[in-house]
Amino acid sequence: MRxxxxxLALILVACGPDxxxxxxxxxxxxxxxxxxxxYNADIGSKDTIGVRDGRFVYDIPLADTTVxxxxxxNFSELPIFARPGAEVAIEGDVSHLREVDVSGTDENELMTxxxxxxxxxxxxxVMEEAKKFITDNPSSIVSPYLLRRYLLLFxxxxxxxxxxxxxxxxxxxxxxxxxxxxxxxxxxxxxSLFSSGKLPHFEAIDEEGHPVTIQQLTSQANIIYVWxxxxxxxxxxxxxxxxxxxxHGSKLSIVxxxxxxxxxDHANIxxxxxxxxxxxxxxxxxxxxxxxxxxxxxxxxSIIIDQDGYIVxxxxxxxxxxxxxGELLK
Numbered sequence: 001m002r003x004x005x006x007x008l009a010l011i012l013v014a015c016g017p018d019x020x021x022x023x024x025x026x027x028x029x030x031x032x033x034x035x036x037x038x039y040n041a042d043i044g045s046k047d048t049i050g051v052r053d054g055r056f057v058y059d060i061p062l063a064d065t066t067v068x069x070x071x072x073x074n075f076s077e078l079p080i081f082a083r084p085g086a087e088v089a090i091e092g093d094v095s096h097l098r099e100v101d102v103s104g105t106d107e108n109e110l111m112t113x114x115x116x117x118x119x120x121x122x123x124x125x126v127m128e129e130a131k132k133f134i135t136d137n138p139s140s141i142v143s144p145y146l147l148r149r150y151l152l153l154f155x156x157x158x159x160x161x162x163x164x165x166x167x168x169x170x171x172x173x174x175x176x177x178x179x180x181x182x183x184x185x186x187x188x189x190x191x192s193l194f195s196s197g198k199l200p201h202f203e204a205i206d207e208e209g210h211p212v213t214i215q216q217l218t219s220q221a222n223i224i225y226v227w228x229x230x231x232x233x234x235x236x237x238x239x240x241x242x243x244x245x246x247x248h249g250s251k252l253s254i255v256x257x258x259x260x261x262x263x264x265d266h267a268n269i270x271x272x273x274x275x276x277x278x279x280x281x282x283x284x285x286x287x288x289x290x291x292x293x294x295x296x297x298x299x300x301x302s303i304i305i306d307q308d309g310y311i312v313x314x315x316x317x318x319x320x321x322x323x324x325x326g327e328l329l330k
Contacts, residue, residue, distance in 0.1 A: 020061055024068075028054045028091075028093065030094050034051045035073075036049045036071060040066055041228075042067070043261060062084045071232060078102070088103070088108055130151060131166065139174060147167060161191065182286055182287065182292070185292055186295055186296065199294075201214055206280050207280070216255055220306075223241065223305075223325070224254075224255050225256045225302050229258075229260050229269070238273075240322075241318070242274070252329075255279075255280070257291075259286070263281045
């Protein structure tokens, strides 16, 4: 009997999830076949998931906890919190993507509940809900995601002080979270930049091997833009900025920073769209010291600078950047 019990236990362990892999399954109604993109912002990677008969399976090796983002054909995004050894399931209707259910781990179920609760709220209400969630759940890995997504992305100065306070609260409960440590350093730098109002001195090397400094940003209007091949919004914005640059010529200067793992990842876009401004890619992703120097804590991100080196706006979408450039060129 004892040997039989041990054999059964070994079989169950062998059939269980691999502790070094992450397993994701999906089932969608009203979808026969198609493709989704899934990307990992921590390592700057993007994969394609094929859907057949409304189902898909995505299984990857995973050494540490991370946030994956599933990009649907309508360009809406769904965060997936991935842990080594975890099995997560997605289920929903493609005609109601905002109501998709993600289950299998506590953090994904918490995020699903947050999404469903805030689906019909206005952005200011969602921000308040995110603050409450972080305050109530400072040890959850969902909280840093909500901080970046709802308090930092496209936010201005008034939001950063509270964001920094919430980040410090999370660090008290997650002191070994490396991403949180970097985020706290970036927010601290960001707050000091808002106090001084001037773009700090920086030095970098672009992909052509040329030095890039603040001296490249002395036109009437200047933009620093952070983008990545794994993010559709930033790809689209880079192309729109290229058209804006062609329209204004030397009156507008642009420097872009790519958060890709390698310059080869985005080389085709720069070449095919004839983008000539300096593009920096040090392949360090969120560990890049340049991001800390400039106080950049989100992606996509933007900094608008006037001809005297003063920061006049941050984290605007393309329409906001276009409007601000127009004001500076007047």
